Amino acid sequence: MNITIINIGDELLIGQVVNTNASTMSKLLTEAGMEVRKTLVVGDVCDDIRAAVDEAMHESDAVLVTGGLGPTKDDITKKLLCEYFNSELVENEMALENVKRIFESRGYELTPVNRAQALVPRCCEVLNNDLGTAPCMWFCRDNRVLVSLPGVPFEMEWLMRNRVIPKLQETFGTDIIIIKNILVQGIGESFLSDLIEPWELSLPKNVKLAYLPVAGLTKLRLTAHFKGERFEGIGNISHLSPLTSHLESLYEIAGQYIVGEDCETLDELVHKTLLKKGLTLATAESCTGGNIARLLTAQAGASAYFKGGIVAYSNEVKESVLGVKYSTLEAHGAVSEETVREMVEGVRSRLGADLAIATTGIAGPDGGTKEKPVGTVWIAVADATHTEAKLMQFGANRRQQNIDRSTNQAFAMLIRMICQKD
Amino acid sequence: MNITIINIGDELLIGQVVNTNASTMSKLLTEAGMEVRKTLVVGDVCDDIRAAVDEAMHESDAVLVTGGLGPTKDDITKKLLCEYFNSELVENEMALENVKRIFESRGYELTPVNRAQALVPRCCEVLNNDLGTAPCMWFCRDNRVLVSLPGVPFEMEWLMRNRVIPKLQETFGTDIIIIKNILVQGIGESFLSDLIEPWELSLPKNVKLAYLPVAGLTKLRLTAHFKGERFEGIGNISHLSPLTSHLESLYEIAGQYIVGEDCETLDELVHKTLLKKGLTLATAESCTGGNIARLLTAQAGASAYFKGGIVAYSNEVKESVLGVKYSTLEAHGAVSEETVREMVEGVRSRLGADLAIATTGIAGPDGGTKEKPVGTVWIAVADATHTEAKLMQFGANRRQQNIDRSTNQAFAMLIRMICQKD
Numbered sequence: 012m013n014i015t016i017i018n019i020g021d022e023l024l025i026g027q028v029v030n031t032n033a034s035t036m037s038k039l040l041t042e043a044g045m046e047v048r049k050t051l052v053v054g055d056v057c058d059d060i061r062a063a064v065d066e067a068m069h070e071s072d073a074v075l076v077t078g079g080l081g082p083t084k085d086d087i088t089k090k091l092l093c094e095y096f097n098s099e100l101v102e103n104e105m106a107l108e109n110v111k112r113i114f115e116s117r118g119y120e121l122t123p124v125n126r127a128q129a130l131v132p133r134c135c136e137v138l139n140n141d142l143g144t145a146p147c148m149w150f151c152r153d154n155r156v157l158v159s160l161p162g163v164p165f166e167m168e169w170l171m172r173n174r175v176i177p178k179l180q181e182t183f184g185t186d187i188i189i190i191k192n193i194l195v196q197g198i199g200e201s202f203l204s205d206l207i208e209p210w211e212l213s214l215p216k217n218v219k220l221a222y223l224p225v226a227g228l229t230k231l232r233l234t235a236h237f238k239g240e241r242f243e244g245i246g247n248i249s250h251l252s253p254l255t256s257h258l259e260s261l262y263e264i265a266g267q268y269i270v271g272e273d274c275e276t277l278d279e280l281v282h283k284t285l286l287k288k289g290l291t292l293a294t295a296e297s298c299t300g301g302n303i304a305r306l307l308t309a310q311a312g313a314s315a316y317f318k319g320g321i322v323a324y325s326n327e328v329k330e331s332v333l334g335v336k337y338s339t340l341e342a343h344g345a346v347s348e349e350t351v352r353e354m355v356e357g358v359r360s361r362l363g364a365d366l367a368i369a370t371t372g373i374a375g376p377d378g379g380t381k382e383k384p385v386g387t388v389w390i391a392v393a394d395a396t397h398t399e400a401k402l403m404q405f406g407a408n409r410r411q412q413n414i415d416r417s418t419n420q421a422f423a424m425l426i427r428m429i430c431q432k433d
Numbered sequence: 434m435n436i437t438i439i440n441i442g443d444e445l446l447i448g449q450v451v452n453t454n455a456s457t458m459s460k461l462l463t464e465a466g467m468e469v470r471k472t473l474v475v476g477d478v479c480d481d482i483r484a485a486v487d488e489a490m491h492e493s494d495a496v497l498v499t500g501g502l503g504p505t506k507d508d509i510t511k512k513l514l515c516e517y518f519n520s521e522l523v524e525n526e527m528a529l530e531n532v533k534r535i536f537e538s539r540g541y542e543l544t545p546v547n548r549a550q551a552l553v554p555r556c557c558e559v560l561n562n563d564l565g566t567a568p569c570m571w572f573c574r575d576n577r578v579l580v581s582l583p584g585v586p587f588e589m590e591w592l593m594r595n596r597v598i599p600k601l602q603e604t605f606g607t608d609i610i611i612i613k614n615i616l617v618q619g620i621g622e623s624f625l626s627d628l629i630e631p632w633e634l635s636l637p638k639n640v641k642l643a644y645l646p647v648a649g650l651t652k653l654r655l656t657a658h659f660k661g662e663r664f665e666g667i668g669n670i671s672h673l674s675p676l677t678s679h680l681e682s683l684y685e686i687a688g689q690y691i692v693g694e695d696c697e698t699l700d701e702l703v704h705k706t707l708l709k710k711g712l713t714l715a716t717a718e719s720c721t722g723g724n725i726a727r728l729l730t731a732q733a734g735a736s737a738y739f740k741g742g743i744v745a746y747s748n749e750v751k752e753s754v755l756g757v758k759y760s761t762l763e764a765h766g767a768v769s770e771e772t773v774r775e776m777v778e779g780v781r782s783r784l785g786a787d788l789a790i791a792t793t794g795i796a797g798p799d800g801g802t803k804e805k806p807v808g809t810v811w812i813a814v815a816d817a818t819h820t821e822a823k824l825m826q827f828g829a830n831r832r833q834q835n836i837d838r839s840t841n842q843a844f845a846m847l848i849r850m851i852c853q854k855d
Contacts, residue, residue: 024469026460028644029656033474047446047479051473052455059470127612190447201546212506219541223444224585232449274450294744300730301723304744308722311798311832319750321743322726323717328741328784332754362750374731406539409587410562410733 012183014040015067016050019060019078019088020162023052032077034166043176055079068155073179078162080145089131092159096150098132102107106137111146138174142166147174151378156182175423186238191254193231193261194271194280196423200224201264201371210264214257226415228277228364233257272427277422278306284429285316293362294320295333297345298372298388308420311338318362323354333357344383346371346402359393366428367393368421374413388417392424399424434605436462437473441500441510442584444478444647451516454499455565457590465598466610477501480515484770488552490577495601500584502567511553515582520554528559528568533567546798556774578604608658613676615653615683616699618845620690622646632686636679638683652844655679692848696743699844701729706851707738715784716742717776718809719756719767720794724840755779770795770822773811781815788850789815790843796835810839814846821846
């Protein structure tokens with residue numbers, strides 16, 4: 012079974028809105044064991060939508076379409092699908108009840124424009140949209156399915172989870188897909204590729220490997236694909252771990268570079284690890300400018316471990332708030348091992364945390380010197396007994412890249428320090 | 434002239450990565466006066482890529498392809514394009530020099546895998562990629578163009594701005610588009626829409642208005658479209674300001690809500706304003722967790738005005754580092770007017786800045802009470818003589834949305850405080 016997703020909207024084609032609907036839908040379908048073959052975006056143009064729908068209906072088992080269902084003039088999907096399936100628009104009782112319910116709950120009067128939301132092609136089945144007035148429509152022709160969903164992200168996501176995916180599973184049955192993420196740090200993508208090539212070649216055909224490098228970190232993704240019937244009746248597939256032996260061999264070859272599993276990012280891994288271990292953290296950031304703190308605090312529950320952070324951008328703040336000695340700054344400069352050590356130890360003790368992170372460097376594009384070019388960054392982590400500092404030379408990258416790489420390097424050093432404690 | 438964008442990558446089809454490349458490319462092309470007709474995503478599957486490329490080459494003047502150019506085995510675009518254009522892979526001198534330069538600057542040894550990055554189809558023209566080792570390839574057939582770019586977002590963006598768009602303009606010619614951004618804050622989108630409707634209806638046909646609401650801020654974008662020949666030889670079009678009179682009328686109607694122009698975001702506006710005025714800033718963040726500091730420091734030159742910030746996540750840090758009184762926290766709680774005032778005044782004086790921002794609130798999803806539900810946020814700004822605090826009730830939004838709205842509200846309050854000084 013393969014799926015094509017079509018997202019409709021001029022706002023997507025002019026780059027005004029990032030198409031998160033495509034990734035949300037793809038993720039939900041993949042997790043449910045279904046394969047998305049292609050996704051495409053077309054504008055609010057009848058001919059373009061019709062051509063995209065027609066092509067997709069010829070090459071896919073299921074076509075999911077979002078957008079163009081609102082009450083405003085530029086929304087044309089419904090009429091077009093009605094024509095495409097040679098049907099006529101009729102008022103659907105369930106859809107009308109739904110529109111009435113929603114307007115009542117908001118205390119608004121029902122206008123004719125809103126009532127028209129309950130008009131749907133006679134040939135489709137309406138899947139009730141509990142969160143909005145636009146109906147979700149399920150069409151079927153020659154054993155192929157087309158589903159039209161509203162483009163509003165939270166309505167679309169609710170419908171996918173509660174209506175569309177269950178009905179697709181019922182209609183087509185699905186295979187089982189197991190995905191495993193491994194976070195690798197401290198080795199470039201091409202060196203990693205050379206190192207694990209023999210292992211990669213030894214993987215069975217149903218297991219695929221992908222490299223996803225981001226800011227000094229490489230996420231390796233193993234995807235194992237099993238025909239649905241193979242595991243029928245065995246129960247929870249995730250406990251069968253058909254990837255275990257492959258993972259073990261990967262650890263034998265590249266274990267020193269692996270910082271964690273089953274997380275999308277290092278900040279997620281740090282968050283989970285600190286919560287699990289019950290350890291607290293403080294941060295002292297110069298070149299990362301608060302990026303480390305905001306990534307951790309963006310996650311719900313961070314207050315359980317995150318004491319606070321100092322963005323010590325100026326030397327005065329390094330001295331007055333973190334207690335870095337004037338003589339240290341004078342002798343070695345703000346970007347130096349001596350300074351980063353005093354920063355990390357200062358913030359840990361002043362904020363009373365178990366662990367601390369500090370960064371100081373030259374993010375660029377200006378501020379570099381011959382001795383300390385742009386991309387020179389000192390990073391340190393500390394616990395009560397031990398401080399570790401490391402010099403990174405990221406090269407004259409973009410400012411944001413230097414910030415992101417410093418952030419990931421700091422997270423990786425912290426994870427390694429925590430693991431050594433075990 | 435119309436363009437199709439093809440983004441290649443399994444990670445996009447399983448929803449692991451949001452396809453920001455499509456929106457970045459669409460935005461840049463639109464701003465340069467070119468029209469994107471369709472964007473699509475296919476996986477790392479030869480047949481699917483070939484079919485997508487072939488179809489796009491038949492229906493578009495230009496096809497832009499990203500992804501599949503890395504040194505690892507799952508990257509197959511280059512070979513496939515070589516076949517598609519009936520060419521053969523040869524080592525390109527400029528591309529090789531570029532790979533060597535980048536490896537040298539990073540202090541790495543050049544491996545055969547990396548050297549292979551300089552292999553390109555003989556029939557293509559290489560556009561030098563200053564930021565990475567993957568070459569950008571320009572193919573031409575029957576007056577149609579295909580450009581293959583790396584999928585790494587910052588490399589792609591740099592190449593689009595500096596190589597691809599100028600060459601597309603040279604090849605196809607383009608109309609002139611003038612874009613004006615106006616940042617509006619403190620009024621909801623639908624109220625704003627009602628307020629400025631008569632003005633919007635009075636705009637000439639070649640001027641279009643778009644609403645771009647993000648986290649409590651609405652960006653109004655005016656786009657004026659002129660046929661290329663119309664301004665030929667007149668020189669710098671941006672100085673002609675054909676939008677001036679329309680802008681003046683907009684200020685008459687909605688001036689009180691307009692915080693700035695010609696910036697994409699409020700952090701950019703704050704950055705430019707502080708640099709221009711020569712004022713310094715300090716931040717004390719609780720619920721925004723460092724987001725304010727990192728947005729400002731992400732911009733080159735922030736060290737000229739940004740003294741530093743305290744991420745005061747725990748009450749201990751609010752007391753010990755910011756000097757918020759224990760009695761204040763005890764009597765009014767961390768999320769209160771009294772606390773936010775002591776935070777903003779504390780950080781301003783302790784870090785010795787002209788201006789300060791403070792935030793404290795309940796970002797959610799947990800931690801709300803009946804009196805202070807999730808989304809309750811106090812925000813304050815201060816200069817040497819004056820402190821202003823404001824209570825926001827953002828409602829039970831997502832955590833990130835509450836953080837982003839608090840951030841924008843704080844920036845808007847700061848801008849208004851600075852403007853009152855004038």
